[in-house]
Amino acid sequence: MFIPLSKPDLTNLEKRYVREVMNSGQLSIGEKTKRFEALFKERFYAKYAVAMNSGTSALHVAVKALGLKDGDEVITTPYSFIASGNCLVYEKVKPVFVDIDPTTLNMDPYLIEGAITERTKAILVVHVFGQPCDMDQIMAIARKYDLRVIEDACEAIGAKWGSEYAGLIGDVGVYAFYPNKQITTGEGGMLVTNRQDVALQAQTLRNQGRSPDNQWLDHDLIGYNYRMSELQAAVGVGQMERLYDILQKREKVANRYKQLLQEYDVDVTLPSVLSKCHMSWFVFIVILPKAVERAVIIEKLGDKGIQTKPYFPSIHLQKSYVDRFGYKEGDFPISEAMSKRTLAIPFHTMLMPEEQRYVIEGLKENIDKEA
Numbered sequence: 001m002f003i004p005l006s007k008p009d010l011t012n013l014e015k016r017y018v019r020e021v022m023n024s025g026q027l028s029i030g031e032k033t034k035r036f037e038a039l040f041k042e043r044f045y046a047k048y049a050v051a052m053n054s055g056t057s058a059l060h061v062a063v064k065a066l067g068l069k070d071g072d073e074v075i076t077t078p079y080s081f082i083a084s085g086n087c088l089v090y091e092k093v094k095p096v097f098v099d100i101d102p103t104t105l106n107m108d109p110y111l112i113e114g115a116i117t118e119r120t121k122a123i124l125v126v127h128v129f130g131q132p133c134d135m136d137q138i139m140a141i142a143r144k145y146d147l148r149v150i151e152d153a154c155e156a157i158g159a160k161w162g163s164e165y166a167g168l169i170g171d172v173g174v175y176a177f178y179p180n181k182q183i184t185t186g187e188g189g190m191l192v193t194n195r196q197d198v199a200l201q202a203q204t205l206r207n208q209g210r211s212p213d214n215q216w217l218d219h220d221l222i223g224y225n226y227r228m229s230e231l232q233a234a235v236g237v238g239q240m241e242r243l244y245d246i247l248q249k250r251e252k253v254a255n256r257y258k259q260l261l262q263e264y265d266v267d268v269t270l271p272s273v274l275s276k277c278h279m280s281w282f283v284f285i286v287i288l289p290k291a292v293e294r295a296v297i298i299e300k301l302g303d304k305g306i307q308t309k310p311y312f313p314s315i316h317l318q319k320s321y322v323d324r325f326g327y328k329e330g331d332f333p334i335s336e337a338m339s340k341r342t343l344a345i346p347f348h349t350m351l352m353p354e355e356q357r358y359v360i361e362g363l364k365e366n367i368d369k370e371a
């Protein structure tokens with residue numbers, strides 16, 4: 001038996017749309033990309049949606065479109081995938097980390113004000129593992145200090161904070177479509193915003209600095225080729241049309257895991273979810289007891305064909321950040337402690353109840369042995 005950590009949920013619908021593109025001969029800048037963007041505008045009430053070739057590209061463009069530059073500081077979380085820090089570093093903007101709340105694993109909003117200096121221009125929140133941050137507190141701080149807000153919603157497509165969609169609460173938001181995300185295009189990203197100026201900059205930057213009304217060889221800005229291909233967009237259109245179904249299936253699988261963990265009385269905790277959050281399940285994370293050696297659990301589960309991964313190492317302790325910024329162990333102790341204890345277990349829409357039982361039995365057996 002092999003149970004992978006993740007698996008994309010693709011059907012004949014996506015295949016049909018890809019075939020349409022193949023038959024049309026229009027492989028970039030066409031109707032499928034427009035349709036993919038339109039679906040984000042419709043589903044999430046976004047005024048603008050700009051498709052790109054990765055979530056990281058879209059984050060980079062978000063940073064540039066807000067005019068952030070060398071010397072500016074942006075407050076963000078160390079407990080995330082590295083791209084949420086790197087998109088700032090690309091522009092020589094300093095990521096100023098604040099520690100996380102150990103129960104939600106999201107940036108602790110109570111620590112933000114203490115990190116603000118006269119150079120602070122924005123807050124980059126990451127809705128980690130699909131749970132939105134406390135956006136009431138974060139938006140209140142942003143208003144008080146006149147800061148922009150970037151939402152890295154790469155793990156939180158369709159998640160809600162109250163009645164608002166993650167990604168559309170701040171100035172600009174980003175989703176990502178790597179194969180382990182809730183929906184995929186192979187590689188891909190989407191920038192969403194209600195600000196016309198940000199959308200125009202984003203459209204220009206992704207397309208070699210051509211503004212939407214430029215001729216093909218007129219370039220207003222030094223831009224990038226961050227465009228999404230029509231083949232990718234075709235997959236994305238199918239995925240977006242099935243989004244509600246996919247998210248519901250993921251929620252069902254997550255609920256089954258919760259039940260099994262109770263049934264087997266497994267000695268792990270789960271990240272807690274704030275009452276105003278409706279989460280969009282990205283991965284299923286368990287927090288291991290302090291005394292348990294995670295590497296052993298990963299190895300033992302691996303022997304049983306169960307793939308698991310230690311999500312997330314803290315960004316500030318990555319070699320690239322230690323070398324550049326001089327961060328050291330102890331700088332963000334809660335993030336570091338949680339980085340040592342969090343484990344992602346197999347999670348996707350097609351996971352069968354028997355497979356989930358096998359995973360939880362394996363987890364139970366090995367934690368009890370280790371503790």
Ligand SMILES: *Cc1c(COP(=O)(O)O)cnc(C)c1O
Nearest residue numbers: 054055056081083084154176178
């Ligand atoms: C997936 C992800 C991204 C973007 O990743 P890409 O592989 O570039 O699409 C950014 N931030 C977070 C938190 C992510 O999980």
